[in-house]
Amino acid sequence: MASMLQNQAWYSIIGYLYVKTNGGAFSLLKSRKRMFFALDESKNLLNSYKDEMDFLKKKKPLEKIRLDQAACTLGENSETEFVIHVDGRKLEFDAENEQSANKWFNALQHRRENVEMITTVRRKKIQQPEAIRFETTSSGSDCEDDSCANDGKTEFTGALKTKVTLWTHSKLIS
Numbered sequence: 073m074a075s076m077l078q079n080q081a082w083y084s085i086i087g088y089l090y091v092k093t094n095g096g097a098f099s100l101l102k103s104r105k106r107m108f109f110a111l112d113e114s115k116n117l118l119n120s121y122k123d124e125m126d127f128l129k130k131k132k133p134l135e136k137i138r139l140d141q142a143a144c145t146l147g148e149n150s151e152t153e154f155v156i157h158v159d160g161r162k163l164e165f166d167a168e169n170e171q172s173a174n175k176w177f178n179a180l181q182h183r184r185e186n187v188e189m190i191t192t193v194r195r196k197k198i199q200q201p202e203a204i205r206f207e208t209t210s211s212g213s214d215c216e217d218d219s220c221a222n223d224g225k226t227e228f229t230g231a232l233k234t235k236v237t238l239w240t241h242s243k244l245i246s
Contacts, residue, residue, distance in 0.1 A: 085179040086110040086127065087172065091120070092164035104166060107134070111179055116140055118156070118180075137163065144180040156180065 090104040108121040110133075119133035137158060147153025147164065152173040156163040167173035 080114070081110075081112045082114045083110045084113045084183070085175060087176075088124075088168060089172075089176065090166040090168075092166065111176075111183065113183060116183070139180075139183060142180075144177060146177065154180070 087109065088106055089109050090106050092104055108124045108127050110119045110121070110127055111117075112119055116139050118137040118139055119127075120135045120137070121127045121131065121133055137156065139156075139158065142156050142158035145155050145157065147155055147166075150166070151170045152167045154165055154167070154173055154177045156165070165176070167176055
């Protein structure tokens, strides 16, 4: 069961986009090619397919664009254009309409925010102490009889030299 879940992808948005490609020797001429794209949130990839049938048949993507360090900006030429900047490349996309462009742009931005949040959480986990040393000391008896146990303080010292002192006082019931 666990291996099945690991192999499953979670797509936040799928659909057709036009990708702008260089026109060969004439770099000023750009052609648009209609392709099917799927934003795989589980692997942080933007997968491209020839068409929707290839995606539904679970064929291997034509290209997997890693989005770990990617940024998405709005295009300059139209309301349907957005650009993904990744690995020194500038990938220009054109949606079929403004609503579709907004959905794609928002999904890519949301993914970016999630990646930043996960990265922050991972950094905080790295900074947590790896080892904790316990020291228990007993103070004078605050009890009228010998029915108190673990009366005193417990000190925790972590790898970051942070010292936390907990005062404890418990009454034994006989």
